[in-house]
Amino acid sequence: MAQYTTVNGSVALITIQNPPVNALRAAVREGLFNAIQKASSDPLVRSVVLSGQNGTFCGGADIKEFGNVSSMSGPLLVEVFALMETSMKPVVAAIEGFALGGGLELALACHYRIGHSKARVGLPEVNLGLFPGRQVIAGEALKLGLLDRVTDHNTVDTALAFAKSVEGKPLDNRRLGNRPCPPLENMDAFFEEAMKRVRSRARGASAPVVCVQAVRGAATLPFHKGMELEKVLLGTLFNSGQAQASQYCFFAERAGARWSMPSGARWDTCRALSISTAAVIGLGTMGRGITVALARAGLSVVAVETQEHQLAEAQRVVSHMLKGGGQVSYSSDLQAAAEVDLVVEAVFEDMALKEKLFKLLSSICKPGTLLATNTSTLDIDRLASCTRDPQLVVGMHFFAPAHMMRLLEVVYGPRSSPEAVATAMQLGKRMGKVSVAVGNCPGFVGNRMLKPYLEQAYFLLEEGATPELVDAALEEFGFPMGVFRMTDLSGLDVGWRIRKEEGLTGPDVPAGQPTRSRHGHRYSPLGDLMCERGRYGQKSGRGWYLYDKPGGRVARSDPWLRNFLEEYRVRNALVARPIHRQEVLERCLYAIINEGFRILDDGIAASPQNIDAIYVFGYGWPKHRGGPMFYAGQVGLARVLEGLERYHLAHPDVPHLEPSSLLRRLVASGSPPIHKWNQMVKGHRSQL
Numbered sequence: 155m156a157q158y159t160t161v162n163g164s165v166a167l168i169t170i171q172n173p174p175v176n177a178l179r180a181a182v183r184e185g186l187f188n189a190i191q192k193a194s195s196d197p198l199v200r201s202v203v204l205s206g207q208n209g210t211f212c213g214g215a216d217i218k219e220f221g222n223v224s225s226m227s228g229p230l231l232v233e234v235f236a237l238m239e240t241s242m243k244p245v246v247a248a249i250e251g252f253a254l255g256g257g258l259e260l261a262l263a264c265h266y267r268i269g270h271s272k273a274r275v276g277l278p279e280v281n282l283g284l285f286p287g288r289q290v291i292a293g294e295a296l297k298l299g300l301l302d303r304v305t306d307h308n309t310v311d312t313a314l315a316f317a318k319s320v321e322g323k324p325l326d327n328r329r330l331g332n333r334p335c336p337p338l339e340n341m342d343a344f345f346e347e348a349m350k351r352v353r354s355r356a357r358g359a360s361a362p363v364v365c366v367q368a369v370r371g372a373a374t375l376p377f378h379k380g381m382e383l384e385k386v387l388l389g390t391l392f393n394s395g396q397a398q399a400s401q402y403c404f405f406a407e408r409a410g411a412r413w414s415m416p417s418g419a420r421w422d423t424c425r426a427l428s429i430s431t432a433a434v435i436g437l438g439t440m441g442r443g444i445t446v447a448l449a450r451a452g453l454s455v456v457a458v459e460t461q462e463h464q465l466a467e468a469q470r471v472v473s474h475m476l477k478g479g480g481q482v483s484y485s486s487d488l489q490a491a492a493e494v495d496l497v498v499e500a501v502f503e504d505m506a507l508k509e510k511l512f513k514l515l516s517s518i519c520k521p522g523t524l525l526a527t528n529t530s531t532l533d534i535d536r537l538a539s540c541t542r543d544p545q546l547v548v549g550m551h552f553f554a555p556a557h558m559m560r561l562l563e564v565v566y567g568p569r570s571s572p573e574a575v576a577t578a579m580q581l582g583k584r585m586g587k588v589s590v591a592v593g594n595c596p597g598f599v600g601n602r603m604l605k606p607y608l609e610q611a612y613f614l615l616e617e618g619a620t621p622e623l624v625d626a627a628l629e630e631f632g633f634p635m636g637v638f639r640m641t642d643l644s645g646l647d648v649g650w651r652i653r654k655e656e657g658l659t660g661p662d663v664p665a666g667q668p669t670r671s672r673h674g675h676r677y678s679p680l681g682d683l684m685c686e687r688g689r690y691g692q693k694s695g696r697g698w699y700l701y702d703k704p705g706g707r708v709a710r711s712d713p714w715l716r717n718f719l720e721e722y723r724v725r726n727a728l729v730a731r732p733i734h735r736q737e738v739l740e741r742c743l744y745a746i747i748n749e750g751f752r753i754l755d756d757g758i759a760a761s762p763q764n765i766d767a768i769y770v771f772g773y774g775w776p777k778h779r780g781g782p783m784f785y786a787g788q789v790g791l792a793r794v795l796e797g798l799e800r801y802h803l804a805h806p807d808v809p810h811l812e813p814s815s816l817l818r819r820l821v822a823s824g825s826p827p828i829h830k831w832n833q834m835v836k837g838h839r840s841q842l
């Protein structure tokens with residue numbers, strides 16, 4: 155766990171050994187403690203170098219231990235730090251790879267720190283519901299005073315030579331605990347301003363706010379008092395629901411990589427195809443972002459757009475985004491895709507258009523080309539059936555802006571081969587995405603769950619709510635944007651087009667259909683009516699809110715909308731009633747959760763973790779709430795079930811509010827913890 159050797163006669167070299175990231179689990183802490191003691195008591199040793207195995211200093215405390223603090227053994231981290239800092243022999247940290255969280259604290263307990271120029275250091279625990287904040291690379295760390303020296307050479311060798319050179323030198327001013335924090339002018343005003351800013355950005359997350367309190371304590375109190383305060387504050391966070399949710403997200407983010415298909419094919423048994431060239435077809439907003447994401451991942455990309463003016467504009471925008479990096483060529487001819495390894499289709503969400511395109515691509519592209527569609531809802535299998543090799547067709551559903559959003563839904567149809575899925579998943583990894591493999595159904599996972607969410611939001615407007623009221627409740631919950639601000643941003647016409655495709659609105663709706671009902675179920679035409687009036691959201695300068703100009707970003711309440719809703723209610727004999735924030739949250743969130751349970755039961759998602767990763771990384775679900783499925787567990791499955799039953803009773807014509815059979819089965823079996831839910835799924839697949 156901590157290897158001990160002596161080098162150059164007088165330097166003890168301690169190497170942390172706990173792959174893959176040298177996390178500080180109990181055995182490592184114990185090993186470090188013993189090694190420092192050994193170095194201190196060996197009269198031949200005059201200095202110490204601390205390093206990590208395999209080019210990795212340390213990824214911090216072992217997050218897997220956090221769920222089970224009471225059974226934790228071995229010395230505490232602070233005890234290891236104290237032993238190191240008070241050592242009478244200089245201790246030099248040799249930082250390669252990364253020193254994060256407790257790993258950086260370990261380095262800070264050393265008397266000197268030498269970092270490789272590519273090393274990253276930081277305290278990212280805020281992402282785990284603990285404090286503090288961001289990561290920096292070695293050069294910046296040097297400027298900040300976190301490192302004493304940066305090297306491009308072998309870091310351990312440099313540190314060994316350095317340790318030798320400081321043997322016998324005084325250490326008092328090298329101990330960080332002895333160094334005063336330089337005073338700031340207007341300290342109080344500074345921290346009050348910082349607190350105000352952090353609170354407004356934290357969207358209900360406690361860790362960033364508590365972090366400011368801890369930093370204030372560190373800056374204003376004597377060292378030991380600051381440490382005491384930090385211990386108390388950390389205690390308030392450590393066992394909080396928010397910390398549990400954030401730590402769950404850490405593992406959910408990585409769980410998608412261990413994908414499986416109902417056929418039994420899985421991540422560790424399938425080989426990905428080799429991909430070095432790609433074509434992106436259709437250069438609207440999505441196509442441009444996808445081009446950038448693929449080029450940044452090192453692929454040579456040909457970007458194809460048949461409309462010349464759109465092609466020229468895309469070339470300008472993509473070149474600007476890539477800033478000279480990346481290999482991209484442009485063409486208005488589909489033949490340019492003939493020799494590529496991968497095609498990503500990103501044209502309009504129109505089945506007939508996509509079918510035609512897939513047929514063409516299938517005849518143009520060389521055998522073995524992977525054909526991917528960026529559709530957000532349409533049937534992958536129907537597209538596959540237009541091609542020569544349906545096993546080489548998958549969905550790669552990116553999220554706007556595609557070069558920035560972390561999520562990639564990789565959609566497999568019944569005929570997609572495991573190799574095709576493995577290839578898309580590996581590409582996702584190359585692009586730095588959180589990739590999740592999901593089955594084929596309308597909307598896949600993310601948009602299938604979005605549908606009941608939007609539906610509830612529209613129904614709430616019909617019943618008396620305003621977009622402002624609904625959005626405020628959701629933003630207070632932690633979403634970066636409420637549902638109406640979000641649809642204004644993405645464009646109301648997107649959903650309108652999909653509803654037309656589904657025959658819910660537009661010319662295909664049979665004459666005489668009631669305005670607020672489809673197939674015997676409640677339907678709200680509000681979104682359609684808005685689009686018929688040209689209110690597409692930000693792009694048209696007006697949607698659920700008013701913007702100063704088309705493309706404007708600042709949303710204002712619109713008196714027109716209030717009148718429009720009032721007239722709509724009168725026309726449809728609806729009586730507005732006061733709606734409470736709690737009802738907004740329960741109806742919107744429980745509707746999402748309920749669909750999540752159905753998706754799990756249908757085998758469309760392989761685990762609740764996968765669903766949660768999709769919602770956190772693609773739909774703005776707040777990380778400190780852990781994703782919809784985790785949140786359901788925190789609220790209590792019985793309470794979610796009771797809420798759905800109550801709302802379904804009040805709205806029997808809304809099938810999305812009818813509790814899913816999996817939720818009922820889970821509650822009947824005593825609401826097991828989330829990692830056991832898969833055992834209750836129809837045709838249960840293993841939890842990997």
Ligand SMILES: CCCCCCC/C=C/C(=O)SCCNC(=O)CCNC(=O)[C@H](O)C(C)(C)COP(=O)(O)OP(=O)(O)OC[C@H]1O[C@@H](n2cnc3c(N)ncnc32)[C@H](O)[C@@H]1OP(=O)(O)O
Nearest residue numbers: 174175177213214215216217218254255256257278279408
């Ligand atoms: C009990 C009281 C203690 C109180 C102490 C409080 C003070 C200290 C707190 C902390 O130190 S909290 C931890 C802070 N560290 C982090 O937040 C770093 C988290 N890890 C990462 O950011 C990345 O993993 C990485 C270190 C940058 C490496 O990235 P890379 O892409 O190379 O690999 P990954 O796929 O992310 O990880 C590989 C593998 O390792 C697991 N893992 C990573 N970090 C930890 C960790 N700190 N503890 C336990 N496990 C960790 C990760 O889950 C992957 O595992 P698998 O999914 O492959 O099984």
